[in-house]
Amino acid sequence: MNQTIKTLVADDEKYSREELKYLLEAHPAIQIAGEASTGREALAKVIADEPDLLLLDIEMPEMNGTELAAVLKKMKNPPLIIFTTAYTEYAVEAFKVQAADYLLKPVDEAELSEAIAHVSELLDFKRERTRGKLAVGGDESITYLNPAEVLFVSRENNTTAVVSSKGVFSSRKTLKELESRLLPHSFFRVHKSYLVNTEVITEMTPWFNGAFQLTLEGTDVQIPVSRNYGKALRAHIEL
Numbered sequence: 001m002n003q004t005i006k007t008l009v010a011d012d013e014k015y016s017r018e019e020l021k022y023l024l025e026a027h028p029a030i031q032i033a034g035e036a037s038t039g040r041e042a043l044a045k046v047i048a049d050e051p052d053l054l055l056l057d058i059e060m061p062e063m064n065g066t067e068l069a070a071v072l073k074k075m076k077n078p079p080l081i082i083f084t085t086a087y088t089e090y091a092v093e094a095f096k097v098q099a100a101d102y103l104l105k106p107v108d109e110a111e112l113s114e115a116i117a118h119v120s121e122l123l124d125f126k127r128e129r130t131r132g133k134l135a136v137g138g139d140e141s142i143t144y145l146n147p148a149e150v151l152f153v154s155r156e157n158n159t160t161a162v163v164s165s166k167g168v169f170s171s172r173k174t175l176k177e178l179e180s181r182l183l184p185h186s187f188f189r190v191h192k193s194y195l196v197n198t199e200v201i202t203e204m205t206p207w208f209n210g211a212f213q214l215t216l217e218g219t220d221v222q223i224p225v226s227r228n229y230g231k232a233l234r235a236h237i238e239l
Contacts, residue, residue, distance in 0.1 A: 003123060005116070008049065009035045010042035010065075011057040011084065016105070020055055020084065023109060027116055039063025046072060051079045053100075053119055058085040058093075069097035080122055082115050098183075098236070121180035134181065136162045136169035143169055147185035151218050153178050153195040165218055190214065190225040190233055198237050 007030050011017045017035050024030045033051045036042035039060040046054060054072070058065035065083060072078040080100040084107060100122060101115035125132070133144040149164045155175040162169045162178075171178065179187070179195055186199045196214060203215035210227035225233060 006033045006051045007053045008051040039068045054079040066093040
């Protein structure tokens with residue numbers, strides 16, 4: 001985490017803002033660029049200051065957090081967003097706007113550290129993604145794949161498989177690490193064990209208990225979509 005992460009804290013409660021700023025002091029890479037108490041104030045400060053990261057409460061006056069995130073998503077270079085809220089029911093809305101993370105109040109220090117580490121990975125990749133290829137394979141040889149060639153990635157028994165139009169390859173990286181690199185290239189987390197290229201999805205079929213299965217162009221493998229990700233995936237890919 002060598003890069004400075006310019007951060008804006010937005011929450012309508014002063015105590016919550018102060019608590020977050022206190023917790024963020026433990027992270028040298030975080031540079032507090034300012035704070036906001038309403039959605040509209042946060043929007044104005046994002047436009048003016050161009051932060052890398054926005055810690056955003058969902059229940060905000062004037063414009064709530066998910067509404068603000070939807071507006072920011074249309075910007076050329078929007079900040080990454082970590083939602084902070086006392087309510088679990090907003091998780092699907094957070095996925096719809098592709099939030100980097102979702103933290104429940106009171107914010108746990110360990111969970112905040114994990115979220116910031118994830119943001120750091122996303123920012124590193126964002127800064128270098130124009131020239132990046134995905135390196136896969138083992139000790140004997142390394143294959144370089146364009147992200148568009150990857151159909152899906154799976155993780156089972158501590159083994160990561162990258163399924164592409166050129167074949168199936170192993171990777172030493174975890175699913176979360178690959179998600180950080182592939183997220184800007186039309187990839188979406190659909191299950192705790194699967195990451196999918198949304199450009200190759202051809203069909204989504206109801207399965208059981210609210211879950212779905214995906215049919216992808218270029219493979220016969222049916223990809224499970226867990227109930228927690230189904231609505232967010234549809235909102236992400238449908239016009």
